[in-house]
Amino acid sequence: MQFELTKEFISDLSEAIAAEDRIRIAEYLTGLHPVDIAEILDNLEVPEARFIYDDLKEEVASDVLVEMEEDVREDFLASLTAKEIAEAVDDMESDDATDLIQDLPEHRKERVIAEIKDQELASDIVSLLSYDEDTAGGLMAKEFFCVKKDWTVAKAIAEMRIQAEDTNNVFTVYVVDVKGELLGTLSLKTFLFANNSTTIEDLYVPNPRFVTSDTDAEEVADLMDKYDLVAIPVVNDANILLGRITIDDIVDVIREEADKDFQIASGITEKVESRDNVWILSRARLPWLLIGLLGGILGAQVIGLFESDILTHAELALFIPLIAAMGGNVGIQSSALIVQGLANGSLGMESVVKKLLKEIGVAFLNGIICSLVIFAYVIFAGHGMELAITVCVSLLSVIIVSGLFGTYIPLVLNKFKIDPALATGPFITTINDVFGLLIYFGIAAAIYL
Amino acid sequence: MQFELTKEFISDLSEAIAAEDRIRIAEYLTGLHPVDIAEILDNLEVPEARFIYDDLKEEVASDVLVEMEEDVREDFLASLTAKEIAEAVDDMESDDATDLIQDLPEHRKERVIAEIKDQELASDIVSLLSYDEDTAGGLMAKEFFCVKKDWTVAKAIAEMRIQAEDTNNVFTVYVVDVKGELLGTLSLKTFLFANNSTTIEDLYVPNPRFVTSDTDAEEVADLMDKYDLVAIPVVNDANILLGRITIDDIVDVIREEADKDFQIASGITEKVESRDNVWILSRARLPWLLIGLLGGILGAQVIGLFESDILTHAELALFIPLIAAMGGNVGIQSSALIVQGLANGSLGMESVVKKLLKEIGVAFLNGIICSLVIFAYVIFAGHGMELAITVCVSLLSVIIVSGLFGTYIPLVLNKFKIDPALATGPFITTINDVFGLLIYFGIAAAIYL
Numbered sequence: 001m002q003f004e005l006t007k008e009f010i011s012d013l014s015e016a017i018a019a020e021d022r023i024r025i026a027e028y029l030t031g032l033h034p035v036d037i038a039e040i041l042d043n044l045e046v047p048e049a050r051f052i053y054d055d056l057k058e059e060v061a062s063d064v065l066v067e068m069e070e071d072v073r074e075d076f077l078a079s080l081t082a083k084e085i086a087e088a089v090d091d092m093e094s095d096d097a098t099d100l101i102q103d104l105p106e107h108r109k110e111r112v113i114a115e116i117k118d119q120e121l122a123s124d125i126v127s128l129l130s131y132d133e134d135t136a137g138g139l140m141a142k143e144f145f146c147v148k149k150d151w152t153v154a155k156a157i158a159e160m161r162i163q164a165e166d167t168n169n170v171f172t173v174y175v176v177d178v179k180g181e182l183l184g185t186l187s188l189k190t191f192l193f194a195n196n197s198t199t200i201e202d203l204y205v206p207n208p209r210f211v212t213s214d215t216d217a218e219e220v221a222d223l224m225d226k227y228d229l230v231a232i233p234v235v236n237d238a239n240i241l242l243g244r245i246t247i248d249d250i251v252d253v254i255r256e257e258a259d260k261d262f263q264i265a266s267g268i269t270e271k272v273e274s275r276d277n278v279w280i281l282s283r284a285r286l287p288w289l290l291i292g293l294l295g296g297i298l299g300a301q302v303i304g305l306f307e308s309d310i311l312t313h314a315e316l317a318l319f320i321p322l323i324a325a326m327g328g329n330v331g332i333q334s335s336a337l338i339v340q341g342l343a344n345g346s347l348g349m350e351s352v353v354k355k356l357l358k359e360i361g362v363a364f365l366n367g368i369i370c371s372l373v374i375f376a377y378v379i380f381a382g383h384g385m386e387l388a389i390t391v392c393v394s395l396l397s398v399i400i401v402s403g404l405f406g407t408y409i410p411l412v413l414n415k416f417k418i419d420p421a422l423a424t425g426p427f428i429t430t431i432n433d434v435f436g437l438l439i440y441f442g443i444a445a446a447i448y449l
Numbered sequence: 450m451q452f453e454l455t456k457e458f459i460s461d462l463s464e465a466i467a468a469e470d471r472i473r474i475a476e477y478l479t480g481l482h483p484v485d486i487a488e489i490l491d492n493l494e495v496p497e498a499r500f501i502y503d504d505l506k507e508e509v510a511s512d513v514l515v516e517m518e519e520d521v522r523e524d525f526l527a528s529l530t531a532k533e534i535a536e537a538v539d540d541m542e543s544d545d546a547t548d549l550i551q552d553l554p555e556h557r558k559e560r561v562i563a564e565i566k567d568q569e570l571a572s573d574i575v576s577l578l579s580y581d582e583d584t585a586g587g588l589m590a591k592e593f594f595c596v597k598k599d600w601t602v603a604k605a606i607a608e609m610r611i612q613a614e615d616t617n618n619v620f621t622v623y624v625v626d627v628k629g630e631l632l633g634t635l636s637l638k639t640f641l642f643a644n645n646s647t648t649i650e651d652l653y654v655p656n657p658r659f660v661t662s663d664t665d666a667e668e669v670a671d672l673m674d675k676y677d678l679v680a681i682p683v684v685n686d687a688n689i690l691l692g693r694i695t696i697d698d699i700v701d702v703i704r705e706e707a708d709k710d711f712q713i714a715s716g717i718t719e720k721v722e723s724r725d726n727v728w729i730l731s732r733a734r735l736p737w738l739l740i741g742l743l744g745g746i747l748g749a750q751v752i753g754l755f756e757s758d759i760l761t762h763a764e765l766a767l768f769i770p771l772i773a774a775m776g777g778n779v780g781i782q783s784s785a786l787i788v789q790g791l792a793n794g795s796l797g798m799e800s801v802v803k804k805l806l807k808e809i810g811v812a813f814l815n816g817i818i819c820s821l822v823i824f825a826y827v828i829f830a831g832h833g834m835e836l837a838i839t840v841c842v843s844l845l846s847v848i849i850v851s852g853l854f855g856t857y858i859p860l861v862l863n864k865f866k867i868d869p870a871l872a873t874g875p876f877i878t879t880i881n882d883v884f885g886l887l888i889y890f891g892i893a894a895a896i897y898l
Contacts, residue, residue, distance in 0.1 A: 002658075089720065209478075225700050227484055230696060246776055250700075261707075262707070262710065265711065266781050268785060272788040281807070285811065289819055307766070314763070317752055318748075321749070321770070322744075324773060325741050330738065333717055337723040347723055350723075350724060355723065362727050365728075366731050366734055366735050424715065
């Protein structure tokens with residue numbers, strides 16, 4: 001029952017398109033959900049996608065456009081006229097329509113909006129376009145069920161029947177006063193079992209959770225996740241109901257957020273996908289590489305201070321990579337936990353001092369084990385007691401110092417409202433490399449040079 | 450309107466509890482959602498939490514238990530009798546009840562289940578306990594609206610009124626045949642606007658998306674995300690409807706999954722939080738440190754091959770950390786994109802060869818820039834042309850090789866059904882360290898020793 005897109009499917013379909021074999025194409029697409037068709041179009045060339053799109057039923061075509069990958073869709077839309085786009089937009093909900101029009105080149109936006117037949121939708125789109133994409137306003141849809149508190153259930157259902165035309169995925173009915181101020185919510189379940197003559201006033205749940213149109217998208221996601229909400233109303237500063245956000249859009253926000261954090265922690269500075277082109281990928285990766293390079297140059301200068309010692313004790317060079325790598329690894333581990341705790345609110349109420357003390361505990365425990373292993377190795381490899389002690393003591397110190405940096409730096413960044421995810425990955429690795437080398441050669445100088 | 454927990458709040462509340470000042474405590478908790486009260490209890494000592502819990506209304510207490518952090522709740526439940534737990538469980542939905550009972554020590558599970566008054570709930574729990582926590586069966590609830598296709602709307606609503614008692618968060622009504630086989634779905638909206646005498650058969654949407662009880666939780670999440678579902682029915686192999694999963698539980702799955710990937714990529718081998726204790730944190734971090742240590746020892750052996758050369762050319766040691774670090778950084782960057790693409794299905798249809806060619810492009814571009822920078826630095830620092838060429842050529846090679854490893858290894862792991870997230874972080878860093886050193890000294894030997 002579940003459709004799975006394969007390379008074979010795409011190449012078979014391409015063949016059918018090349019042969020303009022509409023019957024075979026229709027067979028391939030039978031029973032597929034618009035989401036699946038969108039996935040197929042994502043993987044075809046624009047003229048091929050066009051061929052399929054033109055044969056789709058109007059509402060299906062509209063849903064397919066909503067579900068296509070944004071960057072692929074941009075190219076695809078370039079092949080449609082403003083009128084064709086407007087026809088598809090006419091069947092969309094206002095939030096999806098706005099997302100699509102947002103990505104159009106400036107000069108096409110107005111032309112598409114002018115071609116939209118549904119005047120209410122057109123004006124909703126214009127108003128939604130004014131919100132920042134990463135805020136509640138940018139996520140909300142203007143279609144919702146809205147009833148007045150002095151209505152009876154019968155009257156409310158009659159009115160909702162009219163509102164229902166453009167409203168899909170409805171779970172909650174919003175109750176407002178005459179000015180449009182949000183008073184409360186009602187579930188469809190309550191409606192279903194209520195007596196027709198009861199007034200809304202006696203049924204609704206007051207003090208609903210809401211967000212304002214400028215609430216950050218991530219904050220909306222945290223709120224809906226925390227209180228297990230499937231929809232949340234959006235109001236303006238005067239508490240006037242503007243729209244609603246549904247959980248499916250929030251799931252996308254959560255996934256994108258997680259992806260972004262993972263990428264930042266991996267040293268990739270802008271949101272990219274592996275299918276992006278070489279230029280975009282290179283540009284996203286270069287900044288961190290240059291920082292790493294700077295770290296390497298600083299490392300070279302630290303070692304340079306001890307260059308003459310290396311001439312007499314070349315064996316010191318052997319453990320340079322070990323010290324640097326272990327500092328980096330510990331730093332990534334400890335910062336990852338803090339970054340994650342900050343992101344999902346699981347840090348708890350522990351003070352910074354307690355966190356650092358705990359990190360010292362963890363680092364000391366692991367450090368002792370690693371140091372003993374390396375001590376045994378250095379002795380066993382016949383490098384002598386002096387080097388063994390140097391490597392062992394500096395490894396323990398590096399693990400502790402790196403753990404402390406890894407714990408402390410993201411907390412500080414967070415305090416200064418800088419994304420703490422920046423502190424994991426290459427950044428912490430680079431700092432720890434340099435400090436690790438200073439510690440290593442410092443201890444070597446003290447113990448045995 | 451939004452409650453935000455602070456340290457001050459907790460310490461004020463602790464004081465009120467110590468003074469057994471019930472009036473002040475009630476004031477503190479007025480208007481708070483059970484989710485907020487759960488968060489408060491998470492941050493109190495068990496006896497304090499107990500004091501508050503005992504004064505809560507029965508349903509609120511039940512909701513609070515559902516929402517508490519699992520590990521804190523485990524300690525808290527140890528302070529309650531089996532009867533007290535059963536009383537709270539009696540007000541829960543079957544999935545939440547099962548999650549709670551699952552975490553109890555073996556000998557208490559049966560005693561709590563025996564004390565549950567609602568016999569249907571008790572048997573639902575027993576059946577749900579048999580499913581793996583990470584499958585659809587482990588996520589589903591047994592409470593749902595279920596109607597027969599030959600019923601009229603009026604009859605269906607009457608029956609749903611009875612089912613409604615235990616059923617919250619309902620968005621979809623499931624239609625089954627006489628044997629209980631899933632036929633389709635109906636939205637509450639359809640019900641609301643339908644004529645009382647219409648039969649369900651004429652209204653329902655056939656061929657619903659469903660999962661079977663053994664479907665992996667992540668697969669359920671991907672499906673619900675892809676098709677924007679707020680609930681999905683769970684059936685057994687004979688297509689008999691067993692339960693339903695709602696999106697709020699799936700949001701938790703998605704967040705946990707993202708956290709796990711982030712941790713694995715950061716070299717942390719089991720799911721931990723920064724508030725876990727020192728032992729758990731150390732144990733989760735040690736395995737990767739030992740692998741890093743092994744990498745460092747291999748690195749020492751590579752350098753050992755060239756020890757006598759370092760005695761005459763100590764300047765070679767200067768750029769050891771740079772080469773190692775850059776290999777690690779590039780490896781993390783390229784593997785992160787592949788790992789992420791595999792996780793969220795955004796890899797597209799590109800072949801492995803095309804991916805590797807693209808990675809060569811990216812690595813070459815960034816490599817050239819970094820190599821030129823380092824060439825300039827080495828010359829400027831007065832280390833001479835030979836070292837400059839050695840560092841420059843090996844850096845370029847290391848960046849390309851590391852990029853290829855980073856791209857290829859996660860793809861291979863994925864092919865062998867090993868979690869590709871294992872390939873990022875310490876693992877790729879370690880491999881690239883060793884190869885980087887081999888390349889560096891190999892090129893040094895060729896060019897200038």
